[in-house]
Amino acid sequence: MTELFGQSSFDSQHPPERELLDDCVHCGFCLPTCPTYQLWGEEMDSPRGRIYLMDLAERGEIGLEGAFTQHIDACLGCMACVTACPSGVQYDRLLEATRPQIERNVERRPSDRLFRNAIFALFPYRRRLRVAAVFGQAYQKSGLPKLMERVLPPRLRATQALLPPVRLREAFASLPRRVRPKGSVRRRVALLSGCVQDVFFHEVNAATQRVLAAEGCEVLTPRQQGCCGALELHAGRSGSAADRAKRTIATFEKLPVDTIVVNVAGCGSSMKEYVHLLADDPDWADRARDFSAKVRDVTELLAELEPQAPRRRIEAKVAYHDACHLGHAQGVRDQPRAVLRTIPGLDVVDLPEAELCCGSAGIYNLVQPEPAAELGQRKADNVRTVAPDLLVTANPGCLLQIRRYLDDDIPMLHPVQLLDQSLNGKPT
Known part of the structure; x- marks a missing residue:
């Protein structure tokens, strides 16, 4: 109390x-x-x-x-x-x-405390997520989700609905530790592969490496990296978030790179906030400041680089959804649109009520499922009003949340996946 x-x-x-x-x-x-x-x-x-x-x-x-x-x-x-x-x-x-x-x-109700503890016992851990992916695939194939939807309490029903289609080959895949460009090196960067991102959105990380290499970047992806602490930081668990921040800094600061690239809006926002999170720690304050100064969203970096790789034409109307921790928290709005517009034939359009959150917000759609559902449906309705061929957004939480309410009507991608298709001809 x-x-x-x-x-x-x-x-x-x-x-x-x-x-x-x-x-x-x-x-x-x-x-x-x-x-x-x-x-x-x-x-x-x-x-x-x-x-x-x-x-x-x-x-x-x-x-x-x-x-x-x-x-x-x-x-x-x-x-x-x-x-x-x-x-x-x-x-x-x-x-x-x-x-x-x-x-x-504040002492939370036992059920609330148990549910929150379960979230943070799973999501920051890549190995545990891979085990969960195995059970998740079996569960999805069993036919139980439709049956359980009627009996599960709201939080567990939301958790089930947000579970992405599980591809075990991607969940257990490893990224190359080093990817070199074919020509001269324009920039040396390190990539945060993440936890949820690397297990359930591994193809986004792979596309990020390919796109950066095509644009002249040497990409280092340290194998020993862990969770950056974003979910915990935004949920008020500052102690464990600070511990993860220190481990992340220690992992990346020894790499000979100009930039630390992030392709998850929430992770990038938190990593830029390390400078505040560790400001009072005399052993880490300067290291956190130097680290945060190097962090860039992948679209920030691509917008800084003059495009050099030829783009194939893609005739499509694309709706861009601003992830809140990219647009509002980091102030990165123009760069993703500018990067997308380097693709010939692409018509990039904005959404009505673009400033309103989709309801994902870290763990919000798990712990507050009712308002999250209202916001998710509202965002999906706004997507449909512009009748796009596909939707792009730079955060896995947004992809999962909006996909739930679009019912597969409209394909959804991360911006780098679409750029990868244009640069390398990789299927999206």
């Missing part, structure tokens, strides 16, 4: 900063972009409402249990409000200071 420290309901370990709380002037520009406010119209489920709750808790006027935790848990952490705010309120910093307070000081 929450203990009061002085006048604050927060403990003394990195509470939300008073000066950041005071930046909010409660103007309301964030309201149209906030997914939960759009769903429910409740002030306490808007960014300014949640900042008001943080302010009250910081003053010790309310505790962290009950309504406070409910409204903070309901936030997707999509950071659309950060983009919309004219006052420069750093809601991202406030939220990532508040969620660890809840995780440390």
Whole structure:
């Protein structure tokens, strides 16, 4: 249970900063972009409402249990409000200071705690995910999913629905440790292969290596790398996230590379935040700053490089979905579109309500399945309005979430997969 420290309901370990709380002037520009406010119209489920709750808790006027935790848990952490705010309120910093307070000081219901612990006992571990992939394929082929859909509780029903089609050959495949370009080396880079990404979206990693090599990059992919800590960081488990950050830094900093490339929006966002996560650790602060400065989304890097490899023409209308942790958290919006437009014949279109999250948001669609389902259906409906030939987005969570509600009507790809098809003729 929450203990009061002085006048604050927060403990003394990195509470939300008073000066950041005071930046909010409660103007309301964030309201149209906030997914939960759009769903429910409740002030306490808007960014300014949640900042008001943080302010009250910081003053010790309310505790962290009950309504406070409910409204903070309901936030997707999509950071659309950060983009919309004219006052420069750093809601991202406030939220990532508040969620660890809840995780440390609020006792969750046993079922909630068990479910969350199960998520973090599986997803950050590649070997465990591969074992799960074996059982997942057998489960999908058994016919049980349709039967169980009627009896499973909402969280497990969402987990089942989000399970991607399992391809064991890809789940157990290994990426080459080094891929060299055919011509001169324009850039030496290291690739984060990820955990969920490498097991369930291995083809995206392989396409990333091929595309970067075609554009003159030497690509190193260290075999011993692990989870970057993104899911834990965004869920308030800052201690374990910091441990994973240190291991990731130690793995990559010794490589002779100019850039660390990420093809997952949530991972890239977290890796750029290591500089804040480890700022108070004297042994890691400088190393984290140097590491974060090297991190680039793959579309950022490709947009920096003048295209050199010839592109085959692809006649298609492509809808681009901005993953929140790429567009809002990292501010990377123009680069993916610019990269896609280097493909001759491609018509790249934006979606209505592009600023609204699809409902994936890390583990949100697992722990908050009802609002996630509403947002997923809303995003799918918006995709259909532009009648694209295919949809592209730069985050595996978004691919899984939107695929659930598109019902395979529209093919979905990562941007590098489409570019790989144009450069190398690889099937998508």
